[in-house]
Amino acid sequence: MTLQPNTPTPIFIRGMVSYPPDMPLNFSNGAYFTGRIQLADDITRRVDELFAEDYDFNYVVDSQPIVKSGSSVTKVDENESKISPEDQFNTAVSDLKISWVSKLKGKASEDLFNELLETDKTNVRLLLARIQALDSDSQRSQHLSRQICLANDVLDLCQINHLITSEVILKKEESNDDNKQALKDLETKKSTVLEVLVKKGIAICDLIEAQTKPLVTTSGDIPVFSGDDTGAVDTNALTTVEGVPQFTLSDVNDVYKDICKLVADSYDYKLCLYPN
Structure with missing residues (x-):
């Protein structure tokens, strides 16, 4: 894009990763900051960035950073801290095995399902995984x-x-x-x-x-049975x-x-x- 001298134009600048130490933290939407921005084309950047020019600009705050509530994270951490590492490990291993019940085929899936079923007969995810395995079976x-x-x-x-x-x-x-x-x-x-x-x-x-x-019989005929035929299927x-x-x-x-x-x-x- 080429601009004539002294031509104002809006530009978009991505959110700042870090803030200057003298930057106020209680700003709101609509506030703006003034500064200088350095623009350089490919040629001057390759030769020497010192040749790039500085331009005045206004940085307008259009949104506030989203701050996640720490209560839910804290609660999850507290719940996890109440569970011993051994129990967490056993749960993780069980979840992994359940995920493989639906992926394995034939006897391998059945054996793994029966093994897990012995320890927890009410695991809905396990039952669904076995249904999925049977549904995808040849x-x-x-x-x-x-x-x-x-x-x-x-x-x-x-x-x-x-x-x-x-x-x-x-x-x-x-x-x-x-x-x-x-x-x-x-x-x-x-x-x-x-x-x-x-x-x-x-x-x-x-x-x-x-x-x-x-x-259908082996000869391709359709057998017909009478109502009192003892050979009826x-x-x-x-x-x-x-x-x-x-x-x-x-x-x-x-x-x-x-x-x-x-x-x-x-x-x-x-x-x-x-x-x-």
Whole structure:
């Protein structure tokens, strides 16, 4: 940019990393400082910076530095200080292992999951990690019932109605550091439950589709059975895990209604009109 002599122009200067010792610290937005700035083109900078000229300028304060509250940081430090280094180490190792449950495949993931399950059967993150591992497995269709069972375990631990009630109560309480942290933890739990519900719903849909497909023999023919044929296939044989019933579209609707409770206003009249 080329300017004529004595031509005023606005320029932007990034925030100062350090302040001069004689600079007042109680300034507010709109205050300004006067000084001199040195501008040099590439040629004069390479030859000698002494040839660069000084120009008068005004530095206008347009915003205040954001000062983070030290209370929350102090509280975190106090909480961590109450936990022994051994417990912190064990927690870190456990979190690392849980993260690998969803990454490993086949028996490796199953063995690691069973190992962690022995020490904590109520860890929702662990259950979700195993669901994710089964969902990404190459033999996923053989693990649909198992996914649903694990999803039900998560939903038993994280009651949806309890989550909704807790959220309403926390939002009505006075906002403070504890309240904000509780809301943050609640949002994390809601996200986990939502992912579990989605995977459960998809697994149910896939099972329903498998149940309605006609059986095909090795010759490619579709067998036809009479109503009293003792050789008729028992549809209950499709249940691969004990306690998992045959599913219908009504089960899919129930899962969808639970999802709506978490992503929409629970008092929305439209949810009450959702067909059962």
